[in-house]
Amino acid sequence: MDKKEIAHILEEISILLEIKGGDPFRARAYRNGARALLGIDEDLAQLIKDEKLTDYEGIGDHLAQSITQLFKKGKLPYYEKLKKSIPPALFELIQLQGVGPKKAKVLYQKLKIRSIEDLKEAAEKGKISKLKGFGPKTEKNILASIENKKSNQERTLWWDAEQIAEPILKQLKKIKGVKEAEICGSFRRKLETVGDLDFLVSSNQPKAVTEWFTSEKLAAQVLAKGETKSSIVLKNGIQADLRVVTPEEFAYALIYFTGSKEHNIKLRNLSLKKGYSLSEYGFEPKKKKALPIVKKEEDLYRTLGLSFIPPELRENRGEIEAAAKDKIPKLIEPGDIKGTFHNHTTSSDGRNTLKEMVQAADELGWEYIGITDHSKSSFQAHGLSEEQLLEQIETIAKLNASKKFKTHVFAGTECDILPNGSLDFSQKVLKQLDFVIASVHSSFQQDEKTMTRRIIKAIENPMTTMLGHATGRLLLQRKGYAVNLEKVIDAAIANEKIIEINANPLRLDMDWRFWHKAIQKGLLCCINCDAHTVDQLEFYRLGVNIARKGWLTKEDVINTLALKDVLKFLRRK
């Protein structure tokens, strides 16, 4: 069993314990353990062998034992027994908004509800409102949650979330009395997908803000509406939450609502050690103690003995420990990008011509742009033949010589890695290019060993400059192919090859979770748009988001180099 599967079982145990009742902290301990396990970057097999699991916060002797057993045998008697004692229907019920372990249990015991269908029927017959502790509103809400079940479960790509959230933010800022407004939560942390949108506003007149937010203009459904907190479902089905605080509370609330939850819990524990209780409204001294002055997020972190932690890093993956030692790196910024390498034109499956793409790059102020149309095996994407590629190289040389654009054009290819690991063009042809991106576009079903060997073979090919979309995943649509990324990363480092961050909103591949460790080992990154239109060159901003989440600095990313240094880099081979 792998890390993810084991964490899933620990999480399930936590839910089972919640349903069973008893000590709620024990249930929480399992949940914390599951989270801790997911946060581990090291190789699980090695950690188990070295008996190092308990080094991680949240994993004690008992959980370490359970994890070890699940890893080795794929079974845990305690879990099996627990699962048998709880009907599976309860699991389904607590997935619904507004139904937790307690309500699910009552529904199961009193009304013999065994499925969502049972529940719907009971609600429609008015049976639920007659239960003790339930009422007509609860019954109505349950029906509404069943109705919304599907749309509420879906997440949204960050890029799409931005298009939805920014206009709302703009409107919020215009409301009378509003001092500051910000989009918080996973959106501000720049996670690849966003579950719901969290808006935070500071104002001394919260009512005006809440009224606008819950008005029919914006909300398809109002889930909750209070003095300072309200929740709605937007017309497109995405949930949005609003909190209104006073201007004095804003910095505290900003940190709180940006999260992550795990990051916040750590901050609060740290705060308790310093003698303050911390909430979204401020510090509360445990004993008589002067209150620190907190106007900005920086001030709050400083009070806790930490340097500022950028939102992207607030995932409880070592950032608090680093901040305590003043070791938070200066992260890369959008302005550092001087060009990108992975871009398509109408010659293969792009929508804009070479000239249009270069002109757009010029308008962005880029010093260079790489053109990488598909290779011949990608016929579904109109991959170029060798002759067509050679022709394109010529065209690019002429364009560069014409000095029509300030932006220099690098001739490249997104060359298929064939199922056996060889590249789709001959070495002789590849040699004529400025650079080569090698990507997998076929035989996704290969097993992990074969796929890993295939990709490493491509990395070892002296013609390869960088690896494209390392796992081939499409967010919310398809999982990546099976591949051992750790081995791929090691191979890239050993062969001095680059791995890209593919900034297409659907890809964001290689995943940010791998980068922090990879750059420490010496891996180089390239942030690429994989643009198929001129508009998509804007994706580089998203690539920078992901790079920041991976702790990357300007120095880790090849396309922050000026043109002359890139030329030097590409020529060194």
Added chain:
DNA sequence: GCCGTTTTCGGCCCGACTGTTTTCAGTCG
């Protein structure tokens, strides 16, 4: 079940909103 510069026992992050009940439990983030 985890954890410890007050603790190996007794805490465990903290608060808002809802609905039902009449002071609070359940749920959520």
